[in-house]
Amino acid sequence: MPAPDQASLPNVESLYCDHHRWLQGWLRRTLGNASDAADLAHDTFLRILAAPDHIPEKQAGWHLQEPRAYLTVIARRLVSNFYRRRSLEQAYLDALAALPPARSPSAEQRALVLETLHQVDAMLDSLPAKVRAAFLMAQFEGMGYAAIAAALAVSERTVKRYMAEAMARCILLME
Amino acid sequence: MHPADGMSPPAPRPGDAAVGPAGAAIGSAGASVGPAGAAVSEAVALRAAQWFFLLRSGEASAHDRACWQAWRAADPAHELAWQRAERLSRMLGELPAAVSAQVLGRPARADRRRAAKALALLLATGPAGWLAWRSGPAREWLAEYRTGAGETRDLRLADGSRVLLNTASAIDVAYDAARRLVRLHAGEILVETAPDAAPAGDPAYRPFVVQAGQARLRALGTRFTVRRRDRAHGRVAVLDGAVRVDVAGQGDTVGQGEAAVPVDAAGRGGGAVVVRAGWQADFSDAGVQAAAVDAAGAQADDWTRGVLRVREMRLDDFLAELGRYRPGLLRCDPAVAGLRISGAFQLRDTDAVLDSLPRALPVAVAYRSRYWVTVTAAG
Numbered sequence: 001m002p003a004p005d006q007a008s009l010p011n012v013e014s015l016y017c018d019h020h021r022w023l024q025g026w027l028r029r030t031l032g033n034a035s036d037a038a039d040l041a042h043d044t045f046l047r048i049l050a051a052p053d054h055i056p057e058k059q060a061g062w063h064l065q066e067p068r069a070y071l072t073v074i075a076r077r078l079v080s081n082f083y084r085r086r087s088l089e090q091a092y093l094d095a096l097a098a099l100p101p102a103r104s105p106s107a108e109q110r111a112l113v114l115e116t117l118h119q120v121d122a123m124l125d126s127l128p129a130k131v132r133a134a135f136l137m138a139q140f141e142g143m144g145y146a147a148i149a150a151a152l153a154v155s156e157r158t159v160k161r162y163m164a165e166a167m168a169r170c171i172l173l174m175e
Numbered sequence: 176m177h178p179a180d181g182m183s184p185p186a187p188r189p190g191d192a193a194v195g196p197a198g199a200a201i202g203s204a205g206a207s208v209g210p211a212g213a214a215v216s217e218a219v220a221l222r223a224a225q226w227f228f229l230l231r232s233g234e235a236s237a238h239d240r241a242c243w244q245a246w247r248a249a250d251p252a253h254e255l256a257w258q259r260a261e262r263l264s265r266m267l268g269e270l271p272a273a274v275s276a277q278v279l280g281r282p283a284r285a286d287r288r289r290a291a292k293a294l295a296l297l298l299a300t301g302p303a304g305w306l307a308w309r310s311g312p313a314r315e316w317l318a319e320y321r322t323g324a325g326e327t328r329d330l331r332l333a334d335g336s337r338v339l340l341n342t343a344s345a346i347d348v349a350y351d352a353a354r355r356l357v358r359l360h361a362g363e364i365l366v367e368t369a370p371d372a373a374p375a376g377d378p379a380y381r382p383f384v385v386q387a388g389q390a391r392l393r394a395l396g397t398r399f400t401v402r403r404r405d406r407a408h409g410r411v412a413v414l415d416g417a418v419r420v421d422v423a424g425q426g427d428t429v430g431q432g433e434a435a436v437p438v439d440a441a442g443r444g445g446g447a448v449v450v451r452a453g454w455q456a457d458f459s460d461a462g463v464q465a466a467a468v469d470a471a472g473a474q475a476d477d478w479t480r481g482v483l484r485v486r487e488m489r490l491d492d493f494l495a496e497l498g499r500y501r502p503g504l505l506r507c508d509p510a511v512a513g514l515r516i517s518g519a520f521q522l523r524d525t526d527a528v529l530d531s532l533p534r535a536l537p538v539a540v541a542y543r544s545r546y547w548v549t550v551t552a553a554g
Contacts, residue, residue, distance in 0.1 A: 091281040095274040105271075116266055117278055124279065129323035133280070133502045133546055139267050140276035141544040151503045151546045160228070167224035167260065172215060174259040 011062040015071075016045055023071050030079055040078045047074055081122070088121050089114065123170040134159050135166035215256045222246070223256035227264070280545045321345045322362070324502040325525070327479075332357075335369035336383065341402075341478050342500045342522075352381070359387040359409075362499075363402035365476055368394045390458045393419040395449070400475045412455035412475030420456055420463045421447045483520045490514040490536065494550060501525045503546025510552045511538050 020041060027037035051058045057070070064070050092114055096104060105113065124132050130152050137143040137151065145163075149156045215223075226243050229235050235243070247254050320340060322328045328340040332348060334355060340346065344362025357366070366385060373379035383394040385401050387409045392401060397416030403409045411418055448463040450456045455475060456465040473484040483500075485493055491512035498505035500522045514536050520528045529540050529548060537553045 087281065088278060091278040092274070095277045099274075113270060113274070116270055117275060120266065120270070120275075121279055129325065129502050136276055136280050137544065137546055140270070140272045140279070141546075142272070143544065151544075163228055164221060164224040167227060167263070168217065168220040170263050171220040171223055171256050171259045172217060174263060 012045070012048055015048070015062060015064070015067055019067055019071055020045065022068065023075060026072060027075055027079070030075075031082075036082065040075060040082060043078055044071055044075045047078075084121065084125065085118055088118055092117065120170075123173045124166065127166055127169055130154065131162040131166050134162040138163060215252050215259070219250075219252050219256045223253070223260045226257070227260045276545060320348070325500050325522075327481075334371065337365075337367040337369075339365040339479055341365075350381075354381050355383045357383075357385045359385055359401055359403055361403055363400060363478070365398070365400045365479055366394065367398045368396065370396070387458075389423045389460050390463075391421040391423070393421070395419060408457070408459045410455060410457050411450060413450050413452050414474075414476060415452050417449050417451045419447050419449050420458055422458055422460065422462055478522065481522045483522055484518075485520075486517045487515045488517070490516055490538070490550070497525055497528060503544075504548065505529075506549040508549060508551040511536070511550060514538070 023044060024037050024041040027040050028034050031037050031040070048062070053059070057064060092110075096110075124135065127135070134148050134152060137148045138145070143151070145156045145159045149159045152159070154162075226246065229239060230243065247257050320328060320330060320338075322340045322342060322344050324343050326340075326342060330338045330340070330348075332338060332355075333350060336355065338346065338348075338357060341363035344364060345360040346364060347358040347360070349356040349358065355368075355371070357364070364385070366383075368383045371381050371383070373381070385392040385394070387401055387403050388406055390409060392399075392411055395417040397418060398414040399416075399418050400412045400414070401409060402411075411420060448456060448465055450465055454465055454467055456463050458464075473486070477484050483496060485496070488496075489512060491507040491509075493516050494505050494507045497520070516536065518535070522528075529550075532538050532540055532550060533553060538550050539553045541549045541551055543549065
């Protein structure tokens with residue numbers, strides 16, 4: 001996480017003072033939950049503080065034309081990410097519940113796996129359903145391209161293209 | 176840069192709460208910057224991915240390997256992309272396979288669908304499409320819209336008409352000075368036509384037409400669904416108003432009762448069939464067959480409410496229908512194909528529907544993987 005840029009701090013501070021309460025209200029209406037709303041409002045400003053230097057708004061010293069619209073763009077993604085993470089955790093718990101107790105991972109292992117799953121899930125999120133499905137079948141279900149092609153009713157050539165597309169998306173989104 | 180508001184939110188960082196890949200879909204510049212300042216473009220990422228799969232396939236020649244090395248050395252961005260590919264591969268390798276398949280393959284829930292919907296709306300009403308339409312009403316404006324298995328999409332067309340795409344569907348929209356044409360390539364749509372700017376009868380009036388293979392369906396002020404079963408067969412169901420069905424190169428046209436009256440545009444009693452509200456018609460290259468819709472049964476637009484309603488349906492037919500709404504294979508063992516099923520089923524969670532089958536029928540559901548499911552006899 002880059003260190004906050006000292007020069008633009010006063011502007012972020014005034015952004016916070018002017019709009020934090022409004023943003024928290026907006027999030028509360030969106031989420032229907034005050035404590036999640038407080039967390040996500042906080043995270044929105046953390047995100048701005050940690051923004052990389054090449055972001056045009058940061059280069060402009062956070063003098064935003066429409067600060068509330070900008071904040072809601074970031075907050076919306078936080079909300080979507082929040083829901084996605086929650087459904088991922090639930091799916092992980094469901095999967096663990098189906099395992100025999102002897103194979104149940106330790107708490108540390110769980111945390112590590114969950115974090116990695118979350119990263120992969122986020123990277124695959126915007127892919128079309130079939131591309132995502134093909135990638136998961138190859139990576140985690142040990143299916144060959146021919147089997148995947150049959151399962152998705154596409155050609156093997158298309159499966160190859162799907163695989164490259166999924167991997168490329170991940171490469172693009174990785175740090 | 177950002178179609179909705181012209182802003183450029185921070186670059187996408189997977190796993191980072193504030194900027195998820197949703198941003199990559201609608202707002203990123205298509206490049207991500209690495210620690211050394213090298214930028215990985217979409218093209219470079221794709222090339223790295225292609226190298227990765229070629230090398231892993233075991234089919235790479237010595238020449239391929241030399242080219243790969245040269246590619247990596249040619250640009251710091253190439254090397255960065257390659258390292259990410261390797262790191263990703265290690266990450267995936269460390270995950271427990273069965274659990275990960277289940278977790279990452281979980282059905283798209285409401286949250287993901289909401290994001291997809293917002294994006295569809297943006298595409299449908301985006302400035303590019305609107306400007307193209309406004310700047311040249313005489314010019315054909317072509318657009319293509321698709322949905323994957325389990326997805327639906329709600330489109331508002333340039334004239335205000337609404338088209339809902341059901342699962343696994345694809346359409347082109349071709350509007351020009353003479354007509355409003357929607358080509359249905361696959362799947363199913365619900366159409367709600369808006370009146371054209373010019374009244375019917377005016378020379379400037381543009382009819383609203385859905386082309387499904389050989390069949391042309393002309394809306395006569397209306398709300399209707401069209402489904403293509405395959406290249407040659409389809410069904411139209413009319414909810415309001417009426418639709419005239421023409422089959423190019425048709426043989427005999429069969430119209431039953433007062434709901435389906437053979438007419439053509441010039442009133443010469445050609446091969447067209449007018450299907451009225453509450454009726455549906457199956458069309459194929461051979462002609463059109465209309466029949467009244469069973470008022471107590473399923474509604475043609477049930478899917479727009481996310482519901483599949485069936486009564487005494489054969490299990491194999493039911494699974495074929497359900498299979499439209501999920502990726503992968505859904506097979507029915509012939510031993511249980513003739514069992515009958517009734518009920519209303521929620522399409523947004525087809526896993527739950529499958530899970531419920533053994534409670535209703537003497538069947539078992541075998542998951543070879545989440546994408547390969549077979550329904551067999553119980554026990």
